[in-house]
Amino acid sequence: MTVYAQELKAIAQSMVTRGKGLLAIDESNGTCNNRFEKLGIPTTEENRRAYRELLLTTPNLANYISGLILFDETIRQTTKEGKPFAQVIANLGMIPGIKVDTGAKDLAGHQGEKVTEGLDNLRDRIAEYYKMGARFAKWRAVITIGNKIPSDACMLANAHALARYAVLCQEGGLVPIVEPEVLIDGEHTLEQSFEVTDQTLHSVFNQLHTQGIEYDQMVLKPSMVIAGQESSHQSSIDAVAEATVKCLLKNVPATVTGIAFLSGGQSNEQASAHLNLMNERFYDQCPWPITFSYGRAIQQPALDYWQGDSNRVAEAQKRLLHRAKCNSLASLGKYNPDVERELGYG
Numbered sequence: 001m002t003v004y005a006q007e008l009k010a011i012a013q014s015m016v017t018r019g020k021g022l023l024a025i026d027e028s029n030g031t032c033n034n035r036f037e038k039l040g041i042p043t044t045e046e047n048r049r050a051y052r053e054l055l056l057t058t059p060n061l062a063n064y065i066s067g068l069i070l071f072d073e074t075i076r077q078t079t080k081e082g083k084p085f086a087q088v089i090a091n092l093g094m095i096p097g098i099k100v101d102t103g104a105k106d107l108a109g110h111q112g113e114k115v116t117e118g119l120d121n122l123r124d125r126i127a128e129y130y131k132m133g134a135r136f137a138k139w140r141a142v143i144t145i146g147n148k149i150p151s152d153a154c155m156l157a158n159a160h161a162l163a164r165y166a167v168l169c170q171e172g173g174l175v176p177i178v179e180p181e182v183l184i185d186g187e188h189t190l191e192q193s194f195e196v197t198d199q200t201l202h203s204v205f206n207q208l209h210t211q212g213i214e215y216d217q218m219v220l221k222p223s224m225v226i227a228g229q230e231s232s233h234q235s236s237i238d239a240v241a242e243a244t245v246k247c248l249l250k251n252v253p254a255t256v257t258g259i260a261f262l263s264g265g266q267s268n269e270q271a272s273a274h275l276n277l278m279n280e281r282f283y284d285q286c287p288w289p290i291t292f293s294y295g296r297a298i299q300q301p302a303l304d305y306w307q308g309d310s311n312r313v314a315e316a317q318k319r320l321l322h323r324a325k326c327n328s329l330a331s332l333g334k335y336n337p338d339v340e341r342e343l344g345y346g
């Protein structure tokens with residue numbers, strides 16, 4: 001137990017409040033620039049700032065979004081009027097969070113596999129982010145399915161780093177989002193995805209336990225159990241919902257505050273449909289709330305529309321709000337494809 005225990009419990013619960021989820025806008029500069037380049041948007045610091053301002057000042061966003069995950073550059077930025085983003089988010093009734101890992105790097109001795117870095121000076125960085133207003137953090141580990149991978153070495157190294165990060169966060173007053181992402185890239189089947197996700201979660205919770213995590217002060221951000229994007233056997237919505245919940249029930253302690261999925265390259269509609277079915281069919285069987293912490297599956301229509309043009313901000317914000325609302329409904333098991341059309345953007 002840390003001095004922050006009560007505060008951390010309350011924040012973690014607010015992050016997964018029923019009907020709300022998280023919005024990830026924590027792309028590193030490299031990833032953000034790649035997405036801009038694809039649309040011909042100039043990759044300047046000012047454009048990254050303007051885009052994040054558009055996202056986080058979307059009117060009524062707090063109806064569906066409990067918190068936003070920022071990147072280091074972003075938490076140091078301000079609105080055009082000079083108000084720090086973290087303060088703006090808090091004033092709008094949402095919780096500011098921060099990505100604290102420094103990226104997935106090649107794992108030595110293990111071709112094709114990655115290990116996430118960022119533990120150096122993490123205690124000091126957490127203290128700085130806390131002062132800036134952040135109240136939760138994120139660390140993403142990446143597990144790739146392929147020929148003879150993932151290796152035990154990759155799973156163990158990533159799980160260990162996640163656990164070290166998570167306990168440091170709790171010591172410093174930030175709720176850790178623990179994100180082990182099993183990538184959707186590849187030709188693997190849903191069954192292979194199940195097996196790897198099962199091993200990954202097992203390893204992560206083993207390490208969290210060993211390092212002394214408080215489960216009721218953390219949020220798990222897993223990927224869904226789903227066939228690889230290049231697999232010839234694409235999964236049905238039912239199969240994904242069923243396999244994912246089964247895998248979570250097998251591995252995630254009941255006292256974990258909540259589960260908030262990443263979208264991981266699923267289409268916007270798929271990400272909503274999968275989340276919806278899990279809540280519609282399995283809500284009563286799950287000890288934790290199941291919601292979203294999506295990046296692309298909420299942002300993409302807004303980014304596509306904006307194109308770096310200040311005259312397109314209001315309409316881009318409507319598109320963002322629409323996806324936030326669809327996923328809020330999905331977290332309640334109340335989403336269906338008609339909602340997409342009713343809201344006018346389907």
Ligand code: 13P
Pocket residue numbers: 024140179262263264265293294295296297
């Ligand atoms: P996606 O939903 O785009 O996968 O992003 C979520 C995230 O935060 C990845 O770390």
